[in-house]
Amino acid sequence: MRLRVYYEDTDTGGVVYHSNYLNFCERARSDVFFNQKITPVLAKGHFVAKRLEANYIASAKLGDELEVISELIEFKAASFKLLQNIYKSDKKIFELNISLVYVDFNSKPQKITQDVKELIMKLFSSRAITNKS
Amino acid sequence: MRLRVYYEDTDTGGVVYHSNYLNFCERARSDVFFNQKITPVLAKGHFVAKRLEANYIASAKLGDELEVISELIEFKAASFKLLQNIYKSDKKIFELNISLVYVDFNSKPQKITQDVKELIMKLFSSRAITNKS
Amino acid sequence: MRLRVYYEDTDTGGVVYHSNYLNFCERARSDVFFNQKITPVLAKGHFVAKRLEANYIASAKLGDELEVISELIEFKAASFKLLQNIYKSDKKIFELNISLVYVDFNSKPQKITQDVKELIMKLFSSRAITNKS
Amino acid sequence: MRLRVYYEDTDTGGVVYHSNYLNFCERARSDVFFNQKITPVLAKGHFVAKRLEANYIASAKLGDELEVISELIEFKAASFKLLQNIYKSDKKIFELNISLVYVDFNSKPQKITQDVKELIMKLFSSRAITNKS
Numbered sequence: 001m002r003l004r005v006y007y008e009d010t011d012t013g014g015v016v017y018h019s020n021y022l023n024f025c026e027r028a029r030s031d032v033f034f035n036q037k038i039t040p041v042l043a044k045g046h047f048v049a050k051r052l053e054a055n056y057i058a059s060a061k062l063g064d065e066l067e068v069i070s071e072l073i074e075f076k077a078a079s080f081k082l083l084q085n086i087y088k089s090d091k092k093i094f095e096l097n098i099s100l101v102y103v104d105f106n107s108k109p110q111k112i113t114q115d116v117k118e119l120i121m122k123l124f125s126s127r128a129i130t131n132k133s
Numbered sequence: 134m135r136l137r138v139y140y141e142d143t144d145t146g147g148v149v150y151h152s153n154y155l156n157f158c159e160r161a162r163s164d165v166f167f168n169q170k171i172t173p174v175l176a177k178g179h180f181v182a183k184r185l186e187a188n189y190i191a192s193a194k195l196g197d198e199l200e201v202i203s204e205l206i207e208f209k210a211a212s213f214k215l216l217q218n219i220y221k222s223d224k225k226i227f228e229l230n231i232s233l234v235y236v237d238f239n240s241k242p243q244k245i246t247q248d249v250k251e252l253i254m255k256l257f258s259s260r261a262i263t264n265k266s
Numbered sequence: 267m268r269l270r271v272y273y274e275d276t277d278t279g280g281v282v283y284h285s286n287y288l289n290f291c292e293r294a295r296s297d298v299f300f301n302q303k304i305t306p307v308l309a310k311g312h313f314v315a316k317r318l319e320a321n322y323i324a325s326a327k328l329g330d331e332l333e334v335i336s337e338l339i340e341f342k343a344a345s346f347k348l349l350q351n352i353y354k355s356d357k358k359i360f361e362l363n364i365s366l367v368y369v370d371f372n373s374k375p376q377k378i379t380q381d382v383k384e385l386i387m388k389l390f391s392s393r394a395i396t397n398k399s
Numbered sequence: 400m401r402l403r404v405y406y407e408d409t410d411t412g413g414v415v416y417h418s419n420y421l422n423f424c425e426r427a428r429s430d431v432f433f434n435q436k437i438t439p440v441l442a443k444g445h446f447v448a449k450r451l452e453a454n455y456i457a458s459a460k461l462g463d464e465l466e467v468i469s470e471l472i473e474f475k476a477a478s479f480k481l482l483q484n485i486y487k488s489d490k491k492i493f494e495l496n497i498s499l500v501y502v503d504f505n506s507k508p509q510k511i512t513q514d515v516k517e518l519i520m521k522l523f524s525s526r527a528i529t530n531k532s
Contacts, residue, residue, distance in 0.1 A: 004293075004296075004297070004300060006289075006292065006293045006296055007144045007145060007146070007150060007292055007296065007306075008144065008150055008152070008289045008292065008293075010144050010145035011140045011141065011143050011144060011145070012140060012143035012144070012145070012147050012148075012194065012195050012440075013140070013445065013447070014145050015145075015506065017140060017141055018421065018425070018447070018448040019141070019418040019419070019421035019422050019425070020418070022417065022418035022421065023272075023274045023418050026272065026273055026274065026417070026418070027270075027272045027274075030270075030272055030273065030328075030329075031270070033329075034270060034329055039328065039329050040273075040328075041328070041411075046412065048412070048417070048455070048458075049417040049453075049455050050454075050455055051452075051453065051454050051455065052452070052453050053450075053451070053452045053453075054448075054450065054451050054452075054453075055449075055450050056447070056448050056449055056450065059447075059506055061145065062145050062296075062305065062306075062307065063296075063299075063300055063305045107414065107458055137426075137429075137430070137433060139422075139425065139426045139429055140425055140429065140439075141422045141425065141426075145307075146312065146314070148373065151288065151292070151314070151315040152285040152286070152288035152289050152292070153285070155284065155285035155288065156285050156405075156407045159284070159285070159405065159406055159407065160403075160405045160407075163403075163405055163406060163461075163462075164403070166462075167403060167462055172461065172462045173406075173461075174278075174461070179279065181279070181284070181322070181325075182284040182320075182322050183321075183322055184319075184320065184321050184322065185319070185320050186317075186318070186319045186320075187315075187317065187318050187319075187320075188316075188317050189314070189315050189316055189317065192314075192373055195429075195438065195439075195440065196429075196432075196433055196438045240281065240325055273410045273411060273412070273416060274410065274416055274418070276410050276411035277406045277407065277409050277410060277411070278406065278409035278410070278411070278413050278414075278460065278461050279406070280411050281411075283406060283407055285407070327411065328411050
C-alpha cells in the first residue's frame with residue numbers, strides 16, 4: 001500500500017506528526033479489505049487496537065512517498081497480531097507491532113469465528129504464523 | 134471557549150493547518166452543549182454543516198491561546214446560522230459563517246421542533262437574530 | 267485525484283467529519299505539484315488559504331472512493347481562486363471555492379511572479395480564467 | 400491535564416480513533432511546558448518520539464472528560480521515558496510508555512545538556528527515576 005505525505009500529516013517540526021504513522025498503518029489494514037471490495041466492518045463485528053509497539057527509525061516529510069507492508073505474525077482465539085513496516089525508498093523508517101482484537105458492535109471482545117479467521121488469513125500476507133487459537 | 138494550539142494542529146508551514154480552525158469552531162459548538170451537561174447528539178437528531186464561509190485573517194502557531202466566540206445570527210425551519218470568530222490576544226484571526234442543518238439519524242434534514250429551537254436559542258448567545266422559521 | 271475514505275476521516279456520526287473535505291481538496295492541490303515531481307513549497311514562498319466557501323451536498327462514509335476535480339477560476343496579483351468539486355460515483359457531494367494567497371516564508375503576502383503564475387496556470391486545468399493580475 | 404472528547408477525535412466506530420490517544424498524551428507533554436510559560440521547542444532542540452508501547456484498556460466516546468497523568472520513569476544521555484496514563488472518571492482506559500529523544504533542528508539526536516535535564520526533571524512529576532545518564 002503506497003501513500004503520499006500531505007501538509008495535514010506534518011507538524012511544525014517539519015516532519016510527519018508521530019501518531020500519523022499509526023494512521024498510515026490503519027489505512028493499509030483497511031485497504032486489504034477495500035481491495036477485495038469488502039469493508040473492514042464485518043457482519044458481526046470489527047477489529048480494534050488492543051496493544052501496540054512502535055519504533056520510529058527515521059522521519060518522513062511533505063511529499064514523501066511511503067509504502068506500508070503488513071505481515072500477519074500471530075493468531076489467537078479473539079485477536080491477531082500484525083507487523084507493519086513503513087518504507088521510504090526501500091529504507092525502513094517505522095515499525096509497528098499491533099495486536100487487534102475482534103469486538104462486536106457493543107465493543108465486547110468475541111471469539112473469531114472460522115469464516116472470519118479464514119478471511120483474515122487470506123487477506124494478510126503471512127510468512128510465519130504462530131497459530132495459538 | 135478557550136483552547137491551546139498543539140503540535141497536532143500545526144503543519145510543516147509552522148502555523149495551524151487551515152482546516153483545523155473549523156475543528157476549533159466545532160469544539161466551541163459542542164462545548165455549549167457539554168457545559169450544560171448535555172450532548173450535541175439530541176434525542177431525534179443532530180446538526181451538521183450545510184454551508185460555510187471562512188476568512189483567514191492571521192495565523193496561529195504552536196502554543197498560542199485562542200478564544201472562540203459564537204453568535205447565533207439566523208434561525209430557519211430546518212437550520213440555523215452561527216458567526217464564529219477566533220481571537221488571539223483580542224485580535225481576530227479567523228471568521229466563520231456556518232449554516233447548520235438539523236438531520237435525523239439517517240442524515241435526512243428535518244424540521245427543528247420547538248423544544249430543540251428553544252434549546253439552541255438558550256445555548257448560543259444571540260445579539261440580533263433574524264427569525265425566519 | 268482519487269482518494270479513499272478511511273476510519274480516520276470519519277466521526278461518530280458515521281460520515282466524513284466536515285473539515286476533512288477541506289483536507290481532501292488540499293491533497294488534490296498538492297498532488298498537482300507532486301505529479302510534476304515538484305513540491306508546493308516553491309523557491310520564494312507558498313500558497314495559503316485566504317478565504318473559502320464550502321457547500322456540503324451529500325456525505326461520504328468509510329470506504330467510499332472520491333474524486334476531486336480542481337479548476338482555476340481567477341488570477342489576481344497576489345492570489346488565485348480555485349473551484350474544487352468532490353464527486354462520489356459521478357455525484358457531486360461537496361463544492362469548495364477557495365482563494366489562495368502567495369506568501370513568503372514569513373507569511374507575508376507577496377506579488378506572484380511571472381514564472382510562478384505560469385507554473386500555476388500550467389498545473390491547474392482552467393476553463394474560463396478571469397485574469398485580473 | 401484534562402481534556403474533552405470532540406467529534407474530530409472519534410471515528411465511525413463511535414469511539415475515539417486509536418491514534419488520537421497518542422495526541423492526547425502529546426498535548427499533556429506540551430502542556431507541562433506551556434503551563435510554565437515556555438514552549439517545548441527549546442533553544443537548541445526538542446524531543447521526538449523514539450519508541451512507544453500503548454495499551455488500550457477501554458474506549459472513550461464523544462463528550463467524555465479525560466485526564467492524562469504523566470510520570471517520568473527513566474533518564475538517559477539523549478532521551479527520557481515517560482509513563483502516561485489516561486483516566487476516565489478515575490478508571491484507567493489507556494497506558495502509554497514513551498521514549499523521547501532529544502534532537503537538534505536537523506533531527507539529529509544530541510546529548511541532553513544539564514540545564515535541559517534539570518528543566519525536564521522539574522517539569523514532569525517523578526516517582527522513581529532510574530537515572531542512567
